[in-house]
Amino acid sequence: MTTTTNSHTWIGKDIKRREDPDLLTGRAEYTGDVKLPGMLHAAVLRSPYAHARIVRIDTSAAKKVPGVHAVLTGREATVVLDPLPAFCAEPVVEHAIAVDKVRYAGEAVVAVAAESRYIAEDALELVQIEWEPLPPVIDVLEAMKPDAPKVHENLPSNVVYEHVFIFGDVDGDFARADHIMKRRLRWPRATAAPMEPAGAVCKYDPPSGRMEVWSTTNMLNYVGWLIAGSLKLAPHMVNFYPMYTGGSFGSKHVTSKVIAIAGALSKVTGHPVKFMEDRIDNLAANDAQAADRIYDAELAVTKEGKFLSLRLHAIDDYGAYFVFAITGNTNMMSQISGPYTIGSLENGIKAVLTNKNQQGVFRGAGSDVGNWVLERLVDATSDELGIDGIELRRRNFIQPNQFPYKMPTGNVYDSGNYPGVLDMALQHANLDYWRQEQVRARKLGRYIGIGLATCQQRSTYSATEFWFHNPGPATGLTTTAESVRIGIGPTGGITVTMFSPFWGNSPETVVSQVVGEEFGVDPTTVSVAYEGTSQGLPSAGPGGSRMTVMLSGAVQGAAAKVKEKMYKIAAHLLEASLDDMEVREGRVWVKGTDRSLSLTDIGMKAYWNKFDLPADMESGLEGSFTYDHPYTTAPSEDRKDLGVFYPIMGHAAHIPIVEVDIKTGQVKFLKYLAVHDVGTVVNPRSLQGQIRGGIAQGIGVALYEEVRYSPEGQNLTTTMNDYLVPTVAEVPHIEIYHHVTPSPFTAYGVKGGGEGGRMVAPPAVTRAVEDALKPLGVKIDELPMTPEKIVKWVTQAQAKTP
Template structure:
């Protein structure tokens, strides 16, 4: 698909400057209930007659299940049911799976024939309490026949490696190479080819509340109601109904506040299916809530786990021509989302740089580990880290200032189509960089660095410039295949707005409840902006899936943009009806009225007006005051589809527009490395973000701080470590280290706003930015601190052991010179 073949972009929006509520920092409208302990988490739910489920987990990474004896467990006090994997396979079909060839690597709520990672469930007990259920688990006897395990992704792809799924015949679940632009020419003409091998180990979101559900199956009607903190992709919940073997119109998924997700609860269907299966079996409501070990070993949402071999084609003047990426990703035992992590990467694969070609080879390896899912960034944060390490290395090899090298390559004309075909809608990368240099006191720290080095101290400054894609299109799930099984194109979001007889406004949302992105506050601000009311006067409610409009839910930093469009659409319908009603009541021509301060008034005659409340009470209670064709009430809905997406080309040389609203940021941490202990401490940290027009700067600052804290964990502390036998060595917070307030520095945060031309108010997504930038910035800072010693760290997390090993290796190399 050539540039001239691309479908036209949507019309450019005109953004008003005199906004009242959008752009103001207000306290979240959700806060009172959470601060009072009334958030309504799964762990707080009690239902009359409710029972509790607990899952027995495999101690083996790979083994045949030769037999299970549940007689003693069934006889234990308070036990109502014990369901094995074999029984579960009769009660439920396989779990929803967006991965390649699901028939050959069937994924179920409990293992049937063999287990494929430590922690995989093999049986579930339902009892009067969780304690009794756990006691009964200890009475189940499972006979295992251990098999060889494979835990290294590159080893898994070798001939003769143990097969995770025999029916696949290989541990390579997917392989493809994409070329965008003239890769061969750019590398042939390059003055310098920078190469490197990089390793990003897996970590994961650690929610305050783990994944859980309360299910209640009604045998009288055949209906299943599930309260859960886990599900999104509301439009695809019919797949969960299929797993449960019930009609989709008999399933009602009701959202419960997540208690933290960071992506780790994205379409997490297994707990809801287990709870639903158990409820149908025992005829009573059942709660299943993972404990912490469950969540860490069996959550199906470990983060990315990649090996990179990368080449960067660069000219002597610092111009970056192209990038050649060869990556192996360890997906664990299953691959529920396919290689969607790499779709996220391809959306912004060139970063903010105007390079002309990309080669991207991906191989998806299956190993005997818990499978990957979503974690804040969903693979694009890994791409940011990889690319910024390469750009930083190129600056050193060319002896160019790393700030200047980045500036020379910035994209400056928008909209800009990158080689993959995705579009960057807008941006001003120079302005972001300039603000970051000033905010971070970059020049002063360079002087301090030189002074410290004379004292034998190692201070490093890690400046990076990187992207934050937002608002995905459905095409990214299937453009990987020439003949996709389900080339869907809808990813909508919906809102219903109701103005009651007193003028009070209620907004009904149809996707997941409060994932941390403050949907209630954001929608309240958007509604207040349209109707000139106070956001705290807007009531926000959530609807279950059975009675819900099409919705996709959070993920990919899409919620604010999509709900803003839905609110605008519903508002327009309500205002159109209110205008007609006001014109009738004022005996005026609609063209002579204007919306001012929450009502319609005659232009030039402000005393002749009707407020929204005046109009609402009449429409609700005085039908005969209006023409016969006007209906009572003031309520309307909007199903808002993606504002800008295009189809991929048939030959996949152009993937189309699939992640168009491109945020940008510059992070500048200053660190000090202790050569003796390998510890890394922060001296300063500055971050400047461009997420388009801000809705609530206070809330966005919370995203940036929280995301950066997670990025610090990814860079320095957090890792799911498996030994050679596939045993998870970091299955609790005793071993899986998370940064506390003592390790996270005070952040200096600033914003630069370049509105998107295609969204309401110019909003872009901003929920993932901190984590998408921090690992890259911290790695660059550590390398900057140790560059004079010949040390360069290429593996995350940068633990003290790894750092000391790199220092010792450099010392040994210097000793041999």
């Protein structure tokens, strides 16, 4: 249901995914499927304490178990293993296996390699550890106090990072405002929990110093050289193979810990070693728990409902380590003022360490939280000023003629039509009917609520977001390139090689469709391959909703190189001008004539008929292209301007209709409507799948998902019985429409759409539940809205109104 006409042949065509047949028949090879001669299996003993010193470890009995090849404590592992790679500037050191002290319940203490996972786990049961428990630091507000026990003794405080970013005249705008909306808001610690836990198989070859790695990591080319440092290997001696990955949602960007454990055990035993997390390993220790924030949030508003300025102060519970620094907070500064013309803003960040598994990345990467906080303030404004939420948004939207739009932090929004997206949503929402239903139901004691959220979905990250929170000159990573190689064989068949792996997205389909477009061939005839890092070209890998944008650009660039050579060959053979060449329908034509050569004609000449080529031309027909980020700039040294770092900006409007059972706290969806604008659509059905899956995860964090810890620091959600992700019973039918505003900066005008569903659903669902409970006066300031919380809110509200 795309609204604009499509001038392309294959871009935007709703073809079946290229990836699926192998996945449907069980032939796709995931990391856990790898089996090598002599391969051992690893298992890990985890800390029962949230915070404790390791006094003594006795592994002698474990070592005697037949079939056990190695038992490694953290201290012993340091011979082959340095600390894990970290992106933070702060001296927060993490070992793959804890050395001397554990900082969260579930941290690895001993690793075993044995002939089977069964034997490895038997051996772990025989390990004796003497512990000195330390007082755990669990509550984030307690952790901030000066006398709190320290998670890392080398740091002055558990507040590991603190800074207030100010963009524009925030104080002045607040002074000028007629109203200030204030809320204290609580976003829960969720986690990606992909169906495939993380894992790795490492095979070390002592004579050559080479290591081969089959793993679940998505960022092969980053991780390769980072983990080489931890494993004390030369980076070019480590080869990562691209594996099919069973979902990531951000959690498998690095997965350095599983690689380090398998790699260390392989170095020690001389055997290939497989270490796959089981679900408990994953939920307790995957290093991918997500934003866990308390916000003091304020919006300065005029009496007409115009938003002037936004002031946010966050306390974020980062857990025991700090691998990605505060990327979850920097990320949201790309779209923190949303689709609205807010002139100034302040973003205060306190990152706090506690005795919990650390934060990593989860779909949205903090921008999910930002959207929820902003829309909570917009809804509060609507309620307090008595301005309808739709009208209020219209008054504040950036208008279509204002793009490219530089927002207060310095990031640029490339293009958009926010009123158009909202109009499309309203056109399909049938709100008049639902408002009548709402009135009718309330008379019967039933509570129906209508939600609305209009949010940004940034895509295509730039690496500056990893470090610009630290002041000073631009010294960090600035490259996030993606490469492909296109080869046309002697018989005219086209092969595209990618250098980043499949992780549940549709890279094979995307590159096939773009190649189809570029050469005028049927995408199903294109052969797609993945390459490991030893043969690799620069590729940052999937993340930050970038792959469709980056692969489209890379394919277009490589295709241009191949076409240039094809044109030279064809012009030479057809005795025509180079300028008159064009490719369509799989042939190179002399424009405006019926003279042409097929790809096979040209391929045969390129590979086998040197005499027929132009004199100075080398044989073969292939082109590689490394596509750099389409639009990124450096931050200013004073960080009053963060530069352009996430400019490919999508947008969405969601309208869920829910019914809340106030006795049981159950929330039932009566309708869910989503309109997304992610620029030019490459493949409608795979985009719809991404949106629906993202909305399911957004419903998850709105209603169910939370990693919970006891006051002693025990993780209470280490099984899928306890960490509740939505099942088919909870996720409704989701109606999707596409609005198309192409990006001016990318190939074909594509934008990334991988995270939008999860970034927009939480505020929409929150508003729907709040609207349902409006007659009771319930205000919602925290997620997830579990049944027990809803019943509690309703009970409290009823107690207030006699």
